[in-house]
Amino acid sequence: MIRPEERLIGAIARLILDPSAPPARHIAVGAASPIPAAACWLVKLLGHDVRLSLLHQANGNPFTEGTRELFDLAGQGRIDLFFLGGGQIDGQANLNLIGTGAWPGRAARFPGSFGSAFMYLMVPRTILFREEHSPRVLVPRVDHISAPGVSPPGVFRRGTAQALVTGRCVFRFDPAAARFALASVHPGETADSVRAATGFDYDAPGAPPLTADPTADELALLRGPVRARMAATYPAFCRRVFGEDVEHSHG
Amino acid sequence: MIRPEERLIGAIARLILDPSAPPARHIAVGAASPIPAAACWLVKLLGHDVRLSLLHQANGNPFTEGTRELFDLAGQGRIDLFFLGGGQIDGQANLNLIGTGAWPGRAARFPGSFGSAFMYLMVPRTILFREEHSPRVLVPRVDHISAPGVSPPGVFRRGTAQALVTGRCVFRFDPAAARFALASVHPGETADSVRAATGFDYDAPGAPPLTADPTADELALLRGPVRARMAATYPAFCRRVFGEDVEHSHG
């Protein structure tokens, strides 16, 4: 049986490897992001030459100047791909990590912007990830913009969202149109069910394909070596998604 | 017998301790400055509560970010006193470390500005020191200004030269008048001999006093504990000025 999280991991890994996107030689992953982190490990363990900088991982913290070094790396153009989410995400790929209602989130407060207002503009590719796919999260217009989906000409910006991966589907983002298009739906979903769960408008040309399952090789990597590398940082996630640990390798 | 260098060290130590000047709790000394460094050690070993940051000393480098940390400390306002010299020094206390003739020193090249263009403005007190006292060095107007002696109103500046110590005398500097005044002459010099050796004009109210000799206590400190702390960084200087080493303490 393939767990939904494993399918999301596989879908993100395929987006990372998308040959039409700028190369991802160095990927950074923020804190509390087990699914994107697992996708990165999967890509690396599939044999691709990629450097991973995983924030807050329990072992092998790659930095000596804390998160400032991450942001400086991005400023230098040395991070090719990052992941972001949002308490709200709208149809122009604007992200809201501030909250709803009057500033700074009088109705509902989200955690805060983290580095999103910087990273979203400085990194050539961002993969948006939010498991909850509901009209509450995917809104026509975010209450507050933590980080803008697109920027007017003249604003220094290296890239935008490449795609948005949710618990129901994969959207691709077209920065020129500032608009999402449905790329695939996960098993159990349809074009209609996704439309009903999405608060923003988007393109859906033709019948969407199903999001591909991870291959048997990918699943074996996920449940073995990927899990081994993630267990110290995300023990609860690893138990829940990959089941009881059957091997103890950690290299 | 008191060596001329010992007298210069004593004179600088008295300027450091001048109660009318802003307090010198943290003094930095640049490279290749054995006489200012010895004066600082003397002040410290006399029991004054002063922190010394000595660049390029062989032992106990105080920095982990090289000279950038020194300049940042000065920027923060954490360095109270610094020492500068110059290939040329003029009557307005302008310093030339660039050279003579057409820029950047076609006639004679000096070493370069080092951090003088920054430190001279950022530190509340600078003691200028140049052993050679001649019309060649002390000029009416420097060929090129590495660091200006005074600044117009509106330019952020924390301090100016407090004094200029040479092999012949001590000048005090009046920043409001942008002018030196003769404060004392070393033994063997007179008001006239200093005037003849000085290329710039300066005030000389009345007959100048003799620069005071170091006390017996000060000499004992210089030749013992001060020497011990400087020997690793300035071995040739210590041998030349303080004579053969008679103790080997180094604490």
Place this chain on the structure above:
Amino acid sequence: MPRRDADALAARVPDGALLAIPPDNSLTPAALARALVKRGAHGLRLLGVPVSGYVCDLLVGAGCVASLQTSAASIGEAGLAPRIAAALAAGTLDLIDATCPAIHTMLQAAEKGVPFMPLRGVLGSDLLAHRPDWRVIDNPFQPDDPILLLPALAPDIALFHALCADEAGNVYVGRRRELATIAHAARRSLVTVERVVPGNLLEDEAMAAGTISGVYIEAVAVAPRGAWPSGLLDTYQTDTAHLAEYAKLARTEEGFADYLARFVVDGGETT
């Protein structure tokens, strides 16, 4: 060096001071925060560098805090910071939103002694409308290139917990070099440590790189397990069970009062 405890350091923190606080995963001053609660500190202005966790939530919950500038607040995997959220909803906390590299940049400007520093990105974020102290200018080196300028921010006091201090007043933070920037930028730094070691760490080539010079440190106190419930480098791990318990209790005012009684007022600095 005189031996002090965290309470003695807390006594040096005046009400109303602007305090720089590193987050849960970076030598956070947990013992110092508990000491501030015990001394009844009031009107503190906190700066999360660059985000906030247990320490800031605890101080806010205990009524010590007037304002919090931060880029995000959460108790790690345990979710949103409950007392910060409650104070925000109650209107008792002035929350000043930033974004992580902006906080680093404002501190770097203070470290360098310059009045401002630029930062790329951020343009188009609603943060700008709520930060009248941030300015967008035209890049003087290139036409038609708007860029954000951030003012220098010098905290009154940096608080953090380090591995050890030496007899010269230097403190060892190891790979957590970002603490050096905070200490450089702040006017004063108060530091708890696990222990004091003899000698001078800056004269030890094996230790110097991870050492912050005593020139930046006003006072040091010994507080064993002083980062707890956060972890400390490879010395001890984060107590995730305790943080989860905190996050759960702090969801209600009663639960938070219970937490204070059990772990702060009655001494809970070691476990």
Place this chain on the structure above:
Amino acid sequence: MPRRDADALAARVPDGALLAIPPDNSLTPAALARALVKRGAHGLRLLGVPVSGYVCDLLVGAGCVASLQTSAASIGEAGLAPRIAAALAAGTLDLIDATCPAIHTMLQAAEKGVPFMPLRGVLGSDLLAHRPDWRVIDNPFQPDDPILLLPALAPDIALFHALCADEAGNVYVGRRRELATIAHAARRSLVTVERVVPGNLLEDEAMAAGTISGVYIEAVAVAPRGAWPSGLLDTYQTDTAHLAEYAKLARTEEGFADYLARFVVDGGETT
């Protein structure tokens, strides 16, 4: 990691490249400089960070250098840098004067990915008239406060000598953390080391603080005593006698040719 020598690194330095060079007292790339002379490098643009010594003087003397940006040039206690002075007098070197913190600041701007950074001081110095790339603006945060802006400067290649490298390509510079800024700012870094050690220094909490991540390092080569005649932390002391001999020989073209023949072309990387 493939084993390379300094010559292999020198082969990766294209003629005309802008090279960041730390000075004599800070992990200077002396073996690499000799390798560049041997390979007949040409048209190099050197950046002394922030000052210059033996390495830059050697490269200038050997005709490898078109321009040198630096805040000062000297062979330590041995006095002025003789070949730089000779090239300046002969009009064969474009000398671009700076002041130490300006060079640090231009590199910090590149490290941060911003187009410029401000610096206090410098106003009133004649340096400004000779640096058309430096600008004085009015502080946007405070009227009537002129302040210098410096452009970001990203060297093509940083060259330095470190204590050791590990199997992951990280290099250890110990307390000489200023090398990290240079490596961050440069597009590529080529590093000689005394030796290669097993494992990953960044995963060792005792070593991480003095380690520069391999993310910044393009290639490493083993060059024992590769900083010589400069010293290396507490590993070996500066060879002041050799530097004095160099400074004396380099006063004349004949003496410098003699030096090259004895210590560079014929191999003089260890002594």
